[in-house]
Amino acid sequence: MINKLVIENLRHRWVRTLLSALVVGVQVMSILTLIGLSRGMLNDAAERARGTGADIFIKPGASFTFASGQMNQKYVDFIRKQPHVTHVVGVLMQPVQTVLSINGVNIPEFRKISPEFQFEQGGPPANPEGIIVDEYYAREHRLHVGQTLNLLNHNWTVSGIVRGGVLARLMVDLSRLQDLTANTGRISQIMVKLDDPARTKEMVEHFNQLLAGTATAISVSDFVSQFSINNLPALQAFIWVVVALAVVVGFLVVFLSMYTAVIERTREIGILKALGAKPGTVVGILVREALVLAIVGWIIGLLLSFGAKALIMGVVPASLQVMNVPSWWPIAAAIAIGGALLGAIYPGMKAARQDAIEALAYD
Amino acid sequence: MTDGQTPDVIIRVKDLRKVYHVGDVDVHALRGANLDVRRGEFLAVIGPSGSGKSTLFHILGGLAPPTSGQVIIDGTDLSHMSDTERTEMRQRKVGFVFQKYNLLPTLSARDNIEMARALAGYPPQPSNFDEILSMLNIKQRLNHKPRALSGGEQQRVAIARALANEPAILLADEPTGNLDTENSNAVLEILRYLNQKTGQTIMMITHNPEAAAFADRTVAIRDGVIHEG
Numbered sequence: 125m126i127n128k129l130v131i132e133n134l135r136h137r138w139v140r141t142l143l144s145a146l147v148v149g150v151q152v153m154s155i156l157t158l159i160g161l162s163r164g165m166l167n168d169a170a171e172r173a174r175g176t177g178a179d180i181f182i183k184p185g186a187s188f189t190f191a192s193g194q195m196n197q198k199y200v201d202f203i204r205k206q207p208h209v210t211h212v213v214g215v216l217m218q219p220v221q222t223v224l225s226i227n228g229v230n231i232p233e234f235r236k237i238s239p240e241f242q243f244e245q246g247g248p249p250a251n252p253e254g255i256i257v258d259e260y261y262a263r264e265h266r267l268h269v270g271q272t273l274n275l276l277n278h279n280w281t282v283s284g285i286v287r288g289g290v291l292a293r294l295m296v297d298l299s300r301l302q303d304l305t306a307n308t309g310r311i312s313q314i315m316v317k318l319d320d321p322a323r324t325k326e327m328v329e330h331f332n333q334l335l336a337g338t339a340t341a342i343s344v345s346d347f348v349s350q351f352s353i354n355n356l357p358a359l360q361a362f363i364w365v366v367v368a369l370a371v372v373v374g375f376l377v378v379f380l381s382m383y384t385a386v387i388e389r390t391r392e393i394g395i396l397k398a399l400g401a402k403p404g405t406v407v408g409i410l411v412r413e414a415l416v417l418a419i420v421g422w423i424i425g426l427l428l429s430f431g432a433k434a435l436i437m438g439v440v441p442a443s444l445q446v447m448n449v450p451s452w453w454p455i456a457a458a459i460a461i462g463g464a465l466l467g468a469i470y471p472g473m474k475a476a477r478q479d480a481i482e483a484l485a486y487d
Numbered sequence: 488m489t490d491g492q493t494p495d496v497i498i499r500v501k502d503l504r505k506v507y508h509v510g511d512v513d514v515h516a517l518r519g520a521n522l523d524v525r526r527g528e529f530l531a532v533i534g535p536s537g538s539g540k541s542t543l544f545h546i547l548g549g550l551a552p553p554t555s556g557q558v559i560i561d562g563t564d565l566s567h568m569s570d571t572e573r574t575e576m577r578q579r580k581v582g583f584v585f586q587k588y589n590l591l592p593t594l595s596a597r598d599n600i601e602m603a604r605a606l607a608g609y610p611p612q613p614s615n616f617d618e619i620l621s622m623l624n625i626k627q628r629l630n631h632k633p634r635a636l637s638g639g640e641q642q643r644v645a646i647a648r649a650l651a652n653e654p655a656i657l658l659a660d661e662p663t664g665n666l667d668t669e670n671s672n673a674v675l676e677i678l679r680y681l682n683q684k685t686g687q688t689i690m691m692i693t694h695n696p697e698a699a700a701f702a703d704r705t706v707a708i709r710d711g712v713i714h715e716g
Contacts, residue, residue: 125598125605132593395589398550399648400578400606402571480550484589 126405130412133385144381145420148464151370151377152425152456157432158366159452162353164445165223168289170351173344175290177238178213178315179324182331182341195339197309206334208318208327211237214311216301220275220294223443224261227292228301231256237317238290245269246284252300254283260441261293276304293442316341367459374421374463378414382471386410386478393475394483403476410475414468418460425460426453497655497688498524498547500713503556505542516542518711519556524656529682529689531702532713539711540692544660547690548581549573561655578607582649582657586664588641590633596644597629603651616651622684623647623677639670646677650687657681659691663698675701 134141173181182203184195200214216228231248235241244259246269255275257267262285267273273280280296302308318327324343331341353359386393393406433446500522507514516539524530534540545551546558549565552573558565561580565573582603583589590599601611620626623643633641642662649657659678663671679701681687691702699705707714 125602125611128598129591129594129602132598136593391589392591392593395591396602396606397574398548398577398583398589399603400574402574405606481545484585 126409127412130409130416133389133409134413134416137385137388140381140384141417141420144377144417145424147377148374148418148421148460149424149428151373151463152422152460153428153432155367155370155456155459156425156429156449156452157436157446158363159449160429160433160446161436161444162359162363163449164447166351166353166356167447168445170348171289172291173348173351175238175240176234176315176344177240177317178344179318179321180316180328180331180341180343181347182314182316182335182339184313184339195311195313197311199339200311200314203314203316203331206327206330208320208323209316210319211317213237213315214298215291215313215315216298216305216307216310217292217312218276218301218305218307221443224293226255226275226294226296226301228296228298229291230298231295234291234295234315237315240287241290242287243284244287246282249281249283249297252297253279253281254296255280256284256286256295257282258286258288258290258293258442260288260445264440264442278304314339371459371463371466374418374460375467378417378464378467379470380467381417382410382414382468383474385413386471386475389475390478390483390486393478394480394486397478397480398484406476406478407472410468410472411465414464415461418464419457421464422457422460425456495525496523497526497528497561498522498690499557499559500543500547501557503543503546503558504554505539505546505551505711506554516711517546517553517556520708520711520713522706522713524688524690526688527682527686528704529679529691529702531691531693531699531705532708533693533696533699533705534708535694538708540694540708541660542711543708543713544658544692547656548583548658549576579652580655582652582654584642584645584649584657584659584662586661588633588638588645588665590641590644590648592633595630595632596625596636596640596647599633599644600629600648600651603648607652609652616647619650619681619685620647622680637670638666639673642666642670642674643677646674646681650681655688657687657689659689661693661695662691663693663695671698 182199197214200212203209204212211233213230213233217225218228219225249256255273261267267282267285269282269284271282273282275294302310318324328341328343335341353363396406433448436444436446500520503517503520505517507516520539520543532540532543542551546553546565547560552568553566556566563576563580565576568576591602594602604611623646625640625643625647628636628640636644662678663674666674675698678689678691682689691698693699
C-alpha cells in the first residue's frame, strides 16, 4: 500500500516527476557520454596505432608528441639497415584542426606494412596533390572521390577513402607535406616492421641503445597500452569533477522536488501521522519516491546516452569518437541513486518531524 | 500502561490539563477536565470556539500529550506515553473522523481505507467489513478518488477508514462542519446507527446543538472544563 501511495503521489504531479527524472537523466547522460567520449577517443587512437601494422614506433627525444617534424628523416635509412627490420616508414604529422592531424607518409611503403589499409572507394593518389581520407572524415564532411578539399591553405583532390582505424584520418604524400609545412627532410615518427614480431622486445632494447637518447623506441603494444584513462590523471580528475557535479545536480533536483512535495503535502503527512504512520514510514515514502525518480532518471539517461552517441557518431565521427561503456552503467545508477537519496534526507526528516496537529490544520 | 478502570468505562479523563506555550504566553486550553465515557456510548462534547474541545480531541486521539492529569482509553493510560507509544495507539485503538474528511487525495476510497489497515500492519480487508461498507452506502464508490466524491461520500469513506481497524473509540471532530443539512443528517444517522448496531463507542466534538442531539449524552466544555449537559 505504501508503494502504491508512492507511485500515485508521483503520478499525481507527473510533470514535476517527469522533469525531475529528466534532469537526473541528463546528469546520467552527461556522465556516460563523457566516459564514452574519453574511452572512444582513446580507443580510436589505440586502434589507429594498431592498424598501422608496425611492431615498433620510434619517436624523437624522450617524450611523444603529435607536433610536426622533430626528427631527421635520415633515421629511416639508418633503422632500415638494422637486423630483423623488413620495412621502415617515416611519418610527418601536421595538426590541421583541433583534434585532427594530416599525416604525410610514403603511401606505397605504408601499404606494405598495414594489411588493414584498405580502400572503400578510389585508390592511392596518382600525384602529390592527392589525399586519402578515412570513412569517418568522409562521412563527417560528405566527401567523395574526386572532390577537392582545402587544408593547410592548399587544395587537395580526394583520391581514395579508406576504412577507419589505420594511422590517421587524412594521409598525403610525405614529400608534399614536408614541402608545404617547411619540414623538408623532417618527420615526426618512424614505424618499423620486423621479420618476427616475437623479437619486438629485443629490438626495442637494441634501438634504444643504438639511438642513445636522441630518439626513443617503443613497441606498438606498449604504446597502445598507454591509451588508458588510468595513464591520464588530468582526464581522470576531470571525470571525477563531472561526476561530483552530477551528484550535486542530482541532489539539488531531488532535494527541490522532495522539499516542494513535503510543503505541498503537509496536510497528507498529517493525515498519515494521525492514522499512525511512524516517522520511519514517512521518511520511507519520501526515500522511495526519490529512488523511483533516480531509477527512472537513470533509464532516461541511458537512453539519452545512446541518442547522444548516435548523434555524435552521425554528425562528427571524425572529430569525436564515442563508445558505450556498460561497466559504467551501474556506476551511473549508483551516482543517480546516491544523489537522490542525499536529496531526500532533509525533506524526509522535515516531514517526519512535522507535528500532526499543525499539519492537519495546514491549508 | 493498563489501569484497573471500571469495566464499562472506556474513556476516563481525570483532572486533565493542557498548557500550550505560544511565544512567552502560556495558554491553558484544558484546566482540570474530568470525563467518563461508557463502552458503547455515543457522547457529544459541545462547546464554542476556544473552549478546549479540539485539544480534548487531540489528547484523546493520542495526537498530543497532556500536560498533567490522567487519560485512560480502553485500559491504556496515555498520560505518560512516548510519541512512539501514542503512534501505535492511534493505529489500533482510535479511529478519527475530521471536519475536512482528510482523505489522501492521490488514493482511491478503497486505498484510503486500506492505508489505515496497512499502517497498523493488518491485512487489507477486515472481516465483516462488507456490512459496514453497505451500511455507509459507499460500495459502488470505492474505486473513485476523493475529488470524484461528494462531501457526504467523502465523509462516509472517512468513517469507513476510521472503523477499518475496529478501534475501541471513534473520535469525530465536527464531522458535519463541511456538509449541507441533508448530508449532515445522513452522516449523523450513520454514526447513530453504527453505535446502536455495532456498539461502537463514539465521541463527537461539535459546536452544533442539533448535531449533538443525535448522541446518547451531551457534555459541555467551556474554558477548558467539562460540565455534564
